[in-house]
Amino acid sequence: xxxxxxxxxxxxxxxxxxxxxxxxxxxxxxxxxxxxxxxxxxxxxxxxxxxxxxxxxxxxxxxxxxxxxxxxxxxxxxxxxxxxxxxxxxxxxxxxxxxxxxxxxxxxxxxxxxxxxxxxxxxxxxxxxxxxxxxxxxxxxxxxxxxxxxxxxxxxxxxxxxxxxxxxxxxxxxxxxxxxxxxxxxxxxxxxxxxxxxxxxxxxxxxxxxxxxxxxxxxxxxxxxxxxxxxxxxxxxxxxxxxxxxxxxxxxxxxxxxxxxxxxxxxxxxxxxxxxxxxxxxxxxxxxxxxxxxxxxxxxxxxxxxxxxxxxxxxxxxx
Amino acid sequence: xxxxxxxxxxxxxxxxxxxxxxxxxxxxxxxxxxxxxxxxxxxxxxxxxxxxxxxxxxxxxxxxxxxxxxxxxxxxxxxxxxxxxxxxxxxxxxxxxxxxxxxxxxxxxxxxxxxxxxxxxxxxxxxxxxxxxxxxxxxxxxxxxxxxxxxxxxxxxxxxxxxxxxxxxxxxxxxxxxxxxxxxxxxxx
Numbered sequence: 001x002x003x004x005x006x007x008x009x010x011x012x013x014x015x016x017x018x019x020x021x022x023x024x025x026x027x028x029x030x031x032x033x034x035x036x037x038x039x040x041x042x043x044x045x046x047x048x049x050x051x052x053x054x055x056x057x058x059x060x061x062x063x064x065x066x067x068x069x070x071x072x073x074x075x076x077x078x079x080x081x082x083x084x085x086x087x088x089x090x091x092x093x094x095x096x097x098x099x100x101x102x103x104x105x106x107x108x109x110x111x112x113x114x115x116x117x118x119x120x121x122x123x124x125x126x127x128x129x130x131x132x133x134x135x136x137x138x139x140x141x142x143x144x145x146x147x148x149x150x151x152x153x154x155x156x157x158x159x160x161x162x163x164x165x166x167x168x169x170x171x172x173x174x175x176x177x178x179x180x181x182x183x184x185x186x187x188x189x190x191x192x193x194x195x196x197x198x199x200x201x202x203x204x205x206x207x208x209x210x211x212x213x214x215x216x217x218x219x220x221x222x223x224x225x226x227x228x229x230x231x232x233x234x235x236x237x238x239x240x241x242x243x244x245x246x247x248x249x250x251x252x253x254x255x256x257x258x259x260x261x262x263x264x265x266x267x268x269x270x271x272x273x274x275x276x277x278x279x280x281x282x283x284x285x286x287x288x289x290x291x292x293x294x295x296x297x298x299x300x301x302x303x304x305x306x307x308x309x310x311x312x313x314x315x316x317x318x319x
Numbered sequence: 320x321x322x323x324x325x326x327x328x329x330x331x332x333x334x335x336x337x338x339x340x341x342x343x344x345x346x347x348x349x350x351x352x353x354x355x356x357x358x359x360x361x362x363x364x365x366x367x368x369x370x371x372x373x374x375x376x377x378x379x380x381x382x383x384x385x386x387x388x389x390x391x392x393x394x395x396x397x398x399x400x401x402x403x404x405x406x407x408x409x410x411x412x413x414x415x416x417x418x419x420x421x422x423x424x425x426x427x428x429x430x431x432x433x434x435x436x437x438x439x440x441x442x443x444x445x446x447x448x449x450x451x452x453x454x455x456x457x458x459x460x461x462x463x464x465x466x467x468x469x470x471x472x473x474x475x476x477x478x479x480x481x482x483x484x485x486x487x488x489x490x491x492x493x494x495x496x497x498x499x500x501x502x503x504x505x506x507x508x
Contacts, residue, residue, distance in 0.1 A: 066429045071494035111491035113374055121371050121379060124347055128498045140494050143430045150495035152502060181503055223503055 034061060036098035037109060039172045052180035059147065059179045060172075062109065070110040070175070071140040071150070072100045075131050077117045083135045086160040086167075087114060095168035132221075133158050139171055147182060154178045156222035167218045174220070253295040260291055339466065340496060342447035342456055344372045344432035351463040354382070354444075361442040362395035364460035365434030366411075366486055368444045372432050373490045377407040395442075400486055410489035419483040420475075424448060426485075430492030436481030445485075 037060040041053060063069050074090070076083030090096045090112070091103055100112035115122045117134050129138065137157040141147035155174030160167065267284065270277060279287065339345060350371055354364040363381040370378025377387040381403070384390045388407045397413050404411050414422050419435075426433040427448035437443035437457055446456040446466055455474040457467050469477055 066492075069491075073494050073497070105489075105491050108491075111494065113491065113494060115374065121350060121376075122374055124350070125493065125496050128496055138494075138497050140497055143492065143495065148502070149498075149500065151498040152500045153497045154502070178502055222499060223501075 031062065032094075033098035033109065036095055036168075037172065039169060052176075055179045056176045059175060060109075063142065067144040068142045068146055069108070070142055070147075071113070071138075072110045072171070073113045073115060073138040073140070075115050075117050075126065075134055075136040075138070077134045080134055082160050085162060086135045089160075089162070089164045093164035093168070096164050099168060099171055129153060129156065135160050137167070137171070139174060141178075147179065152178075153222055155220060157218050158221050159219045161218070163218060170218055170220055174223075256291050256295040260288055264288070342466075343427045343430050343492065344368065344444060344446045344458070345493070345496070346372050348464050351458060354460050355463050356460040357382075358392055359394055360392045361460055362400065362434060362486075363391045365442040365444045366400070366488070368458065368460070368463075369432040369434055369486075369488050370409075372493055373488050374493065375409065375488055375490050377409050378404075378411075378488055381407075397484060412485075412487045412489055414485045414487070416483055419478065419485045422485050422487060423478075424450070426487045431487060434486040435478060436484045437477045439480050441481055 038057060041056070074083075074086065076087060078084070087102075090100070098109065100110040101108035102112045102114070105111070115126070117123075117131065135158075137155075139154040139156075141150050141152055141154060143150050155171065155178075157167065157170055267277065277284075339347075346368065351368060353371070354368045356364045360382060367379055367381045370376070370381065376385075380387050381391050388403065391403050397415055400411070401413055403409075404413070412422065423433055423435060423445055427445060428450070433445040434442055435445045435457075437459070441459075443460060444458045446458050448455050453471040455469045455471075457469060457474075457477070459465070459467060
């Protein structure tokens, strides 16, 4: 009797140990969502500086708190099968869930919103963007300003053909390009005014609802250019202008280009070391632009047959 | 200073350091007007305004009969709020006691509004908080066209006059109103 009892206790202990071992083995020691969010990425950890890839990886990490979450806004319609499909896929597909988890906001990397097209309680939020079709997905930076002006449309995607991976890849790619460019220019968190959308606006009528077309692939309408994810963030040395010192002699455009380069270098250094900046980014940008225009005007008036090349402009402007 | 606070308490003030569209609750006036207090339903008006801001229809439609549930009118208390939130499937923090100020700061800093005790036996909507100047922004459902501002001391009195009770919806804050910036352009934004 005693042996039988001991046998059962031993079996129970083994079962408990076995279950515990399985539970430990299955516990999440790797944040798989964070891995999925990075997509196809190779990061070279060198210890020197911070590359565009480093910045992207940083941006895709779990946010420190709620105010550091990016925003994913889906504009859809309950009358559209495509919208309903996207909505459903967003609760199932691992790649989309890694970006935003509609069912569990506390664990979601981004804040996810689904606005019904034509809902008067929300439509005023989207007055400054063009919604031509549904579904439309808009990606915006976090509210805390850590990635620039939170109102910025990082990308606007239209349509959905059931390819959730393509949707997720486009969102990742846009964020990657945006983060690379943003950190390079450290833009001010202010609205610089309304800009013309980079595509032909739709006619001023109610947008057609995509009710039957399930074949429309994910289409990026903003921005309408392909941006390399690794954008050069270094300030280029104005070799061209230096060469003009030796060939043509001192020219005002060359001097201005050199001055701009030095000023940008000093400003970046002051920024990086946390020193006081005497001009806001916006004012500084205006001053630089004014100097460039002045230099260009001088250059064209001096030699009407020698236009300023994009190279020379870029070398003095990249910062 | 006290004079200014008194004036702002009596008349309210539309003078605001933060632009209205950058408050935690950035509803336009015409939407706020939907939540004018018709019959002593200040708690539901305040929660409803937060619901509209965070796009939570079940909360935004508290005052009316809809598919989300019957209209909730009249005076309220924490248990009633818990009950109708449960029946409508609204996720919310129902907070009473010592830590309400911490919760209100948290809500505002993360872009959320809050339905808060404000004024004697009254509820209003916390619209925002400027931590740099210590200014609180509140919308009273008896005068939804206006956003009242309070300094720390005045706000403390306002909140304590009603009792420490705050309701915050457990949903993501609204995004900033999206705007196209040519962020890829050489000069940045």
